[in-house]
Each structure stands twice: as structure tokens, then as C-alpha cells.
Amino acid sequence: MGKTKTNQTDGCDCRKRWVTILFISIIVVGLFYVKDFISESVANSSVGCTTTTTLANNGDGQKTMNNSNDVRVEVYHFHRTQQCSSCIALGRLMDETVNASFTKEVESERLKSGHINIELPKNKEIVDRYDPTGSSLYIGTYINGVFYKEENTNVWYKLNNQLEYINYLTPILKKRLSGDLS
Numbered sequence: 001m002g003k004t005k006t007n008q009t010d011g012c013d014c015r016k017r018w019v020t021i022l023f024i025s026i027i028v029v030g031l032f033y034v035k036d037f038i039s040e041s042v043a044n045s046s047v048g049c050t051t052t053t054t055l056a057n058n059g060d061g062q063k064t065m066n067n068s069n070d071v072r073v074e075v076y077h078f079h080r081t082q083q084c085s086s087c088i089a090l091g092r093l094m095d096e097t098v099n100a101s102f103t104k105e106v107e108s109e110r111l112k113s114g115h116i117n118i119e120l121p122k123n124k125e126i127v128d129r130y131d132p133t134g135s136s137l138y139i140g141t142y143i144n145g146v147f148y149k150e151e152n153t154n155v156w157y158k159l160n161n162q163l164e165y166i167n168y169l170t171p172i173l174k175k176r177l178s179g180d181l182s
Contacts, residue, residue: 073176074112074140078132081119086159087135091115093165101170141176
């Protein structure tokens with residue numbers, strides 16, 4: 001009796017089609033999320049904006065506020081009740097950075113820092129202002145009464161090196177204290 005050959009490429013072609021369809025679906029869905037994320041980020045960046053501000057070039061290409069005398073900065077470590085060792089390190093290194101370089105600014109209340117448990121009802125107002133989703137480091141800058149917030153995710157990559165963390169975060173906080181949002 002003769003054996004019949006089966007075409008095994010049909011199964012392979014079918015898998016390729018399904019993988020392609022799945023890949024395209026993921027891209028399409030991802031684009032919708034990116035569009036929503038960008039729209040939400042733009043909307044959130046204007047939260048609390050009640051005045052018009054103008055940026056001026058300070059000569060070295062950096063954009064600063066025309067009147068940086070009315071600048072206050074907040075740097076907060078947001079976290080949940082239970083924290084992993086990385087989350088704890090994030091907050092500890094933030095404290096060390098502020099204590100090492102910004103004593104005068106803290107005393108004059110131009111710089112505030114703290115640890116905010118996002119699960120506690122007493123922190124609702126500040127959690128609503130920053131809208132963190134979990135453990136994170138946010139910098140809030142008030143310039144002439146206008147609030148700008150930013151999440152700094154790069155600090156997570158510097159947790160294993162205290163000096164690198166401090167050398168990274170210190171110039172960012174100095175820029176914000178000078179009114180520089182770049």
C-alpha cells in the first residue's frame with residue numbers, strides 16, 4: 001500500500017497568520033493606549049494652572065521663568081503600606097539627597113520632601129494632586145502659583161549606587177528651584 005503525504009506547511013502557515021494577526025492587534029491596541037496616555041498627560045500637566053507664564057531664554061539655551069523668585073519645589077516618594085526593598089531604597093536615597101544638598105532650601109520652605117502612603121485616606125489631597133499609581137518619585141514645581149508635576153522614573157536605575165543617585169537627582173532639583181523646567 002502506498003503512503004500518502006500530508007502537507008505539513010498548512011499548519012505552519014496557519015500559525016504564522018495567527019501570530020501576525022495577534023501582533024497587529026497588539027500594535028493597534030497599544031496605539032490607543034499611547035494616544036490616551038498622551039492626552040491624559042497633557043490634561044494633567046495643566047491641572048492647577050490659573051495664570052499664564054512666559055518662558056525666557058537665559059542665554060545658555062535653558063528655558064526659565066521670567067521671575068523665578070516665586071518658585072517652590074516638592075519632591076515626594078509615593079508608596080503603598082507594604083514596600084519592597086527597592087521602594088524603601090528609593091525613599092531613603094531621596095532623603096539623603098535632600099539632606100546632603102538642600103538644607104537651606106528646606107529651612108526656607110522652598111523645598112519640601114516626604115514619604116506619602118497612597119493607601120491612607122489622610123493623604124487623599126496630595127495623592128489626587130500627583131496621581132501616582134504605586135511606588136514612585138514625583139517632583140512638583142510651583143512657579144508664580146502655577147503647578148507642574150513630573151514623575152522621575154530614572155531614579156529606579158540608580159538605586160544600587162548612592163553617589164550616582166545623589167549626583168543624578170541633585171542637579172534636577174537645583175534646576176527646578178531656579179525655575180528651569182527643562
